[in-house]
Amino acid sequence: xxxxxxxxxFINPLIKENAILINLLGMCPVLGVTTxxxxxxxxxxAVILVLFCTNTFISLIRKWVPDEVRIPVFIxxxxxxxxxxxxxxxxxxxxxxxxxxxxxxxxxxxxxxxGRAEAFxxxxxVVDSMLDGLGTGIGFLGSCLLLAFFxxxxxxxxxxxxxxxxxxxxxxxxxxxxxxMPIFVQTSGAFMMFGLILGVFFAIQLKIEExxxxxxxxxxxxxxxxxx
Amino acid sequence: MNxxxxxPLFLGGVSLIFCTTLAIxxxxxxxxxxxxxxxKTEEAYASLYEGEINxxxxxxxxxxxxxxxxxxxxxxxxxxxxxxxxxxxxxxxPQSGTVSFMLGIDSEANKVDAYTVVANNNSGYAKQFExxxxxxxxxxxxxxxxxxxxxxxxxxxxxxxxxxxxNQAFLHYxxxxxGGNN
Numbered sequence: 559x560x561x562x563x564x565x566x567x568f569i570n571p572l573i574k575e576n577a578i579l580i581n582l583l584g585m586c587p588v589l590g591v592t593t594x595x596x597x598x599x600x601x602x603x604a605v606i607l608v609l610f611c612t613n614t615f616i617s618l619i620r621k622w623v624p625d626e627v628r629i630p631v632f633i634x635x636x637x638x639x640x641x642x643x644x645x646x647x648x649x650x651x652x653x654x655x656x657x658x659x660x661x662x663x664x665x666x667x668x669x670x671x672x673g674r675a676e677a678f679x680x681x682x683x684v685v686d687s688m689l690d691g692l693g694t695g696i697g698f699l700g701s702c703l704l705l706a707f708f709x710x711x712x713x714x715x716x717x718x719x720x721x722x723x724x725x726x727x728x729x730x731x732x733x734x735x736x737x738x739m740p741i742f743v744q745t746s747g748a749f750m751m752f753g754l755i756l757g758v759f760f761a762i763q764l765k766i767e768e769x770x771x772x773x774x775x776x777x778x779x780x781x782x783x784x785x786x
Numbered sequence: 787m788n789x790x791x792x793x794p795l796f797l798g799g800v801s802l803i804f805c806t807t808l809a810i811x812x813x814x815x816x817x818x819x820x821x822x823x824x825x826k827t828e829e830a831y832a833s834l835y836e837g838e839i840n841x842x843x844x845x846x847x848x849x850x851x852x853x854x855x856x857x858x859x860x861x862x863x864x865x866x867x868x869x870x871x872x873x874x875x876x877x878x879x880p881q882s883g884t885v886s887f888m889l890g891i892d893s894e895a896n897k898v899d900a901y902t903v904v905a906n907n908n909s910g911y912a913k914q915f916e917x918x919x920x921x922x923x924x925x926x927x928x929x930x931x932x933x934x935x936x937x938x939x940x941x942x943x944x945x946x947x948x949x950x951x952x953n954q955a956f957l958h959y960x961x962x963x964x965g966g967n968n
Contacts, residue, residue: 630797634804635804638805638807642808642811645812645819646811648815649814649819649822650818652819652826
């Protein structure tokens, strides 16, 4: 396997190997909770914490885990960290925990977490696994925020933000309230908006690849001319 | 060591370590969660009745809800010289999710005098039940002790989730506080 630098381990999952926008993994919470920036931020931070902790721990014990029971061991570790986060959220951010509801315990079965544990943390050093967990988690958070931003703006006509610890509203800016389209904060709106974002994302990617190829072609042509 | 012994032992050991850690976290969070619950209940009572309320003693025999699965709690309260029975209800519907709400029934007029949603873990239709006045009006209109709760204004499929719970509260009230004339 090609050895990656620490920087690329952290940077790649942010955009180039983004779990949501490129690999289309762990879609359930992304579509379910991105009705508001608040919920997306809560879910994103919870996933970052779980990914960071599980990757670190699994990497720490990777040499002692027998191969035959590695998946059950990973699941026990992931489920334990998710339950800890769930209890901490219920205690200190009760409104956010209530809004996210079943999607918090469902982080346990999110394929990003088990995927990174199996594909990366069980084969790499602790520091690399930490960086991978952080990078993948931040990439997940970014995708959730992107989707939530457009859904909330179009669905409610603006942006509102509550303090997750007290539940009090910090600000509410609703300049487009008169033309809001509530479908975007419903489930069907999640699919529509996600499709649109994916479309734009892939279009940008294609454009970048095309321009790269064009540059390479021009460089080759110039080289050929110089040789002649 | 035989792997049929070694593997379960390893898995058991890992589970034990993590269960212990989890127990510590749960114990750390429990007092704060109880505080949150208490605060939520106080807020619910405050939004249920304006002004001061006194919780009165209620005979244990009225607190047997084995035939009323959606009734979670019942309190007798005194408010502005009137007595009311406050039911805490939780209803679950495949379409509309879980909604917890409180329903106060005036013991003299035998009709709904207060209603509030405590928790709504529902992202869809049940949001409409947070409109307290509209629902309270509908409950007063239809749930006046004569017939059972029938429908709310602006009927949608969501009403089933609430209807069963409200009907259970009325049934319990009639069987226990109106002489069982159901």
